[in-house]
Amino acid sequence: DVKVTQSSRYLVKRTGEKVxxxxxxxxxxxxxxxxxxxxxxxxxLIYFSxxxxxxxxxxxxxxxxxxxxxxxxxxxxxxxxxxxxxSMYLCASxxxxxxxxxxxxxxxxxxxxxx
Amino acid sequence: xxxTTQPISMDSYEGQEVNITxxxxxxxxxxxxxxxxxxPSQGPRFIIQGYKTKVxxxxxxxxxxxxxxxxxxxxxxxxxxxxxxxxxLVGHATGNTGFQKLxxxxxxxxxxxx
Numbered sequence: 001d002v003k004v005t006q007s008s009r010y011l012v013k014r015t016g017e018k019v020x021x022x023x024x025x026x027x028x029x030x031x032x033x034x035x036x037x038x039x040x041x042x043x044x045l046i047y048f049s050x051x052x053x054x055x056x057x058x059x060x061x062x063x064x065x066x067x068x069x070x071x072x073x074x075x076x077x078x079x080x081x082x083x084x085x086x087s088m089y090l091c092a093s094x095x096x097x098x099x100x101x102x103x104x105x106x107x108x109x110x111x112x113x114x115x
Numbered sequence: 116x117x118x119t120t121q122p123i124s125m126d127s128y129e130g131q132e133v134n135i136t137x138x139x140x141x142x143x144x145x146x147x148x149x150x151x152x153x154x155p156s157q158g159p160r161f162i163i164q165g166y167k168t169k170v171x172x173x174x175x176x177x178x179x180x181x182x183x184x185x186x187x188x189x190x191x192x193x194x195x196x197x198x199x200x201x202x203x204l205v206g207h208a209t210g211n212t213g214f215q216k217l218x219x220x221x222x223x224x225x226x227x228x229x
Contacts, residue, residue, distance in 0.1 A: 004158070035217075042202075042219035043159075058216075090158045103149075104217060106158025 003027070004107035006091050012113045019078040021110050023091030030096040032074035033104065034058075034066065036087040043090065049074055050096070081114045088112075119203045124224040133190045135223050137203030140184050148179060148186045151202045151219070159202060159219065163188070190225075198227045 007022035025032065031050050035043040035058075045058030047066040055066050063085060067075040074093075078085055088111050092104040120138040127133045139148070147166055151159040163170055165177040165186070176189040190197055200222040208215045 009156075037219075040221065042221065043217060045216055092158065103161045103164070104159075106160065109156065109158050111156075 004091055004093055004105050006089075006107040006110050008110050009108060010111050010113075012115065013078075013081050014115050015082060017078075017081050017114075019081050019112065019114075021076040021078075021089055021091075021112070023074045023076070023093075023107055024072055025074075025091075025093040025105070026072065027093065027095070027105070028071065029093035029105075030071070031094045031104075032068065033092040033094075034064075034074065034076045035090045035092065036060070037090055037109070038087050046076065081112075083114050086112060086114045119205055119220055121201075121203055121220065121223045123221065124226070126226050126228065127193055128228050129194055130192050133193050133197070133225060133227075135188045135190075135201055135203075135225070136185060137188070138185050139203070139205045142183050142205050143207070145207045146205045147207060147215075148177065148183075149204045149206075150175070150177065150188045151204065153200045153202065153222070162201075193225075193227045195227050195229065198225060200224050 004025045013019050033048050034046040037043045044060050046064050047058050049055045049068045052068055052071050065077045088109050090109045091107040094104045149164040150162045152162050153159040163172055163175050163177045165179050167179050170177045178187040202219045202222040206215045
């Protein structure tokens with residue numbers, strides 16, 4: 001089974017802190033994603049990476065950055081956390097290739113609260 | 116990205132068959148239909164995907180009529196553990212990465228009772 005793990009299930013930080021969310025996948029997938037999920041808004045893509053050191057902005061990249069130094073690891077960074085970044089953050093991975101492009105494997109999520 | 120419409124919630128009892136219908140009137144020719152399941156405090160999990168007619172796997176069936184403007188996820192003999200939110204997504208991969216941007220709406224909350 002594909003396994004996507006996230007470093008924390010729950011995190012509480014203060015406004016202005018730099019926050020790191022880590023994601024690791026064990027299936028040698030090329031694609032990795034960071035989403036946030038908010039009630040009534042569904043999932044929104046923050047950033048996407050299709051290879052080591054390669055990244056693309058999603059729909060809501062403002063206030064976030066990412067790092068992918070190794071294929072299995074994709075980090076989301078909140079440079080200066082704000083209260084409106086309180087949310088559930090979900091990491092996902094998928095292989096490349098048309099045959100399985102739709103199936104993304106998600107981690108358990110990190111519920112971040114910024115006070 | 117095609118917009119989808121699903122019922123907000125559904126109730127069922129253990130052992131019953133549950134059918135959740137999704138409307139996607141402006142689906143494009145190269146769009147696929149995908150369903151995900153999400154339990155509380157977990158990430159979404161892929162259930163099934165189809166393009167037309169009927170697709171069946173060990174978990175569910177997906178029925179897609181000829182005009183593809185709607186689709187129905189069928190869960191046979193549900194159990195309490197099927198209580199979850201079910202999302203219908205429509206889209207296709209772009210570029211050579213095989214990546215499809217997933218847009219999850221509010222989904223359908225299914226409650227299975229004893």
